Amino acid sequence: xxxxxxxxxxxxxxxxxxxxxxxxxxxxxxxxxxxxxxxxxxxxxxxxxxxxxxxxxxxxxxxxxxxxxxxxxxxxxxxxxxxxxxxxxxxxxxxxxxxxxxxxxxxxxxxxxxxxxxxxxxxxxxxxxxxxxxxxxxxxxxxxxxxxxxxxxxxxxxxxxxxxxxxxxxxxxxxxxxxxxxxxxxxxxxxxxxxxxxxxxxxxxxxxxxxxxxxxxxxxxxxxxxxxxxxxxxxxxxxxxxxxxxxxxxxxxxxxxxxxxxxxxxxxxxxx
Numbered sequence: 323x324x325x326x327x328x329x330x331x332x333x334x335x336x337x338x339x340x341x342x343x344x345x346x347x348x349x350x351x352x353x354x355x356x357x358x359x360x361x362x363x364x365x366x367x368x369x370x371x372x373x374x375x376x377x378x379x380x381x382x383x384x385x386x387x388x389x390x391x392x393x394x395x396x397x398x399x400x401x402x403x404x405x406x407x408x409x410x411x412x413x414x415x416x417x418x419x420x421x422x423x424x425x426x427x428x429x430x431x432x433x434x435x436x437x438x439x440x441x442x443x444x445x446x447x448x449x450x451x452x453x454x455x456x457x458x459x460x461x462x463x464x465x466x467x468x469x470x471x472x473x474x475x476x477x478x479x480x481x482x483x484x485x486x487x488x489x490x491x492x493x494x495x496x497x498x499x500x501x502x503x504x505x506x507x508x509x510x511x512x513x514x515x516x517x518x519x520x521x522x523x524x525x526x527x528x529x530x531x532x533x534x535x536x537x538x539x540x541x542x543x544x545x546x547x548x549x550x551x552x553x554x555x556x557x558x559x560x561x562x563x564x565x566x567x568x569x570x571x572x573x574x575x576x577x578x579x580x581x582x583x584x585x586x587x588x589x590x591x592x593x594x
Contacts, residue, residue: 347572378418
């Protein structure tokens with residue numbers, strides 16, 4: 323059952339989402355060749371607790387970490403390790419927090435140093451597909467309208483859209499209804515309702531859509547070992563239109579990137 327939020331609850335969720343955004347912005351200043359994902363995980367937990375919140379993933383479903391860090395062919399749910407990050411890697415960092423009794427949860431795939439052109443293109447298209455999907459999250463539309471838009475955009479570039487992993491509703495629980503697949507047919511699925519909040523998160527593979535689960539019980543990799551990208555935003559339906567609760571602006575500020583990609587999805591300008 324979809325659980326709509328009041329405007330007051332959405333503002334509390336914005337606080338949770340923005341703390342994830344700030345955490346990812348902190349990670350952007352730290353993630354570089356030589357650092358380990360375990361070191362990043364420790365810094366993220368400290369950062370979240372220093373901001374009077376609780377890591378959203380740690381302990382959830384038995385998760386042993388604050389971050390899920392997926393490197394290269396790892397799609398999602400990669401556990402932090404002592405392996406140093408290397409030049410040319412890509413690292414998807416997924417983070418959640420629990421603050422004000424509400425969850426925030428989003429992700430960004432980072433380029434480490436010089437990344438090859440094909441991989442950089444995968445990241446670009448995947449991130450673009452996130453906003454293509456968000457555009458379809460509006461009054462009168464249905465769940466698979468979002469998935470269909472993401473699928474068409476990414477498959478047009480020859481990429482594989484993961485089927486087994488989906489976005490989701492968000493609120494007092496990390497995972498609420500509805501599931502938000504990144505594929506589908508227009509006009510199918512639950513209809514969007516005012517006040518709902520979702521995590522939209524394309525998980526797109528350079529090659530096959532097929533995946534494998536590693537023996538650690540968490541990490542998911544592409545079946546053909548080609549790279550995978552993952553970008554995620556938290557979005558509320560307000561006055562029939564999508565409104566971003568999360569932002570990549572803290573990441574861009576840390577990396578010296580200028581972007582206006584989020585402007586049309588924000589009612590009020592973001593103050594960093």
